[in-house]
Amino acid sequence: MAKLYYQGHASYRITALDGRVVYVDPYAGGGYEPPADIILITHQHGDHNKIGLIKQNPGCTVITNKQALTDGRYHKFSIDGIKIEAVMAKSLMHNPKKCVGYLILIDGVKIYTSGDTSKTEQMKDFASLGLDYAILCCGGMVTMGLEESAKCAALIGARHNIPVHIRPGKLFDAERAAKWKAPNPLILTPGDEIELEHYDPETTYA
Numbered sequence: 001m002a003k004l005y006y007q008g009h010a011s012y013r014i015t016a017l018d019g020r021v022v023y024v025d026p027y028a029g030g031g032y033e034p035p036a037d038i039i040l041i042t043h044q045h046g047d048h049n050k051i052g053l054i055k056q057n058p059g060c061t062v063i064t065n066k067q068a069l070t071d072g073r074y075h076k077f078s079i080d081g082i083k084i085e086a087v088m089a090k091s092l093m094h095n096p097k098k099c100v101g102y103l104i105l106i107d108g109v110k111i112y113t114s115g116d117t118s119k120t121e122q123m124k125d126f127a128s129l130g131l132d133y134a135i136l137c138c139g140g141m142v143t144m145g146l147e148e149s150a151k152c153a154a155l156i157g158a159r160h161n162i163p164v165h166i167r168p169g170k171l172f173d174a175e176r177a178a179k180w181k182a183p184n185p186l187i188l189t190p191g192d193e194i195e196l197e198h199y200d201p202e203t204t205y206a
Contacts, residue, residue, distance in 0.1 A: 001195040002107040007031050008171030008190035010048060010116070010137060010164045016082065017107050021057075024102070024113055026050045028171050029190045036060050038079060042089060042115030043099040047168075068100045082106050089117035093142035103129070108198040111135065112156065116165065118144040119152050127157035132198055134158035137165035138180055146180050153182035159199055160186040 005013040007029030014022040020037040025048040035055040041064035042048055051062065061079050068075055068086035077084040083105040090096035094116050101115040112126060113135040126134075134156050138149035143165055153161040161182040167173035171190045178187075188194065 001197065002109055003193055004133075004188075004196055005031050005193040006162075006164075006188040006190060010042075012135070012164070014104070014106060014111075014196070020080075020082070022082070022104070022106065023054055025115070026053045031191070038082065038084075039063070040084065040102055040104075040113075041065060042101060042113070043094060045094075045116065048116070065098055065100045068102070069097070072097075074100065087112075088120040088122045089115040090120060091116060091118040091143050103131075107196070109133070109196040110198070111196075112158065114152075116143045119148060119155075123152055123155050127155070130199070131156060131158035133160045133162060133186075133196065135162045135164055136182070138163045138176075139165045139168050141168055146176065150180055150182040153185075158184070160184050162186050162188055 002017055003015045009028035010025045011028045012024050013031055021034045022038040023036050024040045025042055027047045027050045032053045035057045037057050037060055039062045043065050074086040085103040086100040089099040089101045099115055102113050104111040110131045111133045112131050114137050116137055136149045136153055137143040138146050161184055163177055163180045166176050
């Protein structure tokens with residue numbers, strides 16, 4: 001199975017069955033030793049875009065918000081079977097023209113990563129995708145907080161919901177994470193690695 005390693009804050013690493021490595025929003029924690037084959041950046045705030053932490057394999061694909069969203073169009077990418085689709089992200093502190101989330105399809109596992117956002121118009125459509133995992137910010141202040149994030153999780157309908165960006169400026173906050181009332185919560189602490197399970201082969205996207 002593919003695996004997800006949580007580094008802390010909004011940073012994590014996905015390792016595919018064939019060994020390819022995908023990093024999302026590198027910034028915090030450890031676990032940056034495996035060289036990257038794909039790097040995804042949701043926006044250019046300093047706690048999401050530390051590409052220099054990562055050694056890149058030859059041919060590594062780096063997709064930032066600048067490639068993912070151009071002229072108001074959200075783009076799709078297919079990289080040797082790994083499919084990525086940019087989607088809307090926005091909040092009071094995050095310009096929707098400069099921020100994205102991503103839908104990721106890897107080894108049949110369907111993941112939504114929110115980036116820094118509040119509720120978006122697209123989320124109502126995500127339930128039809130049969131998502132396996134939704135990775136949702138919930139820190140408040142510059143993104144949606146615990147209550148709004150939990151409501152978005154219910155709207156999206158993923159089989160597992162993972163909170164990230166739990167408290168700005170900290171790797172993790174167990175007390176806040178415990179207060180997150182999303183359905184089917186999966187709480188990861190920095191350094192945790194899980195096997196990613198796929199459920200619905202009939203539903204596809206990207």
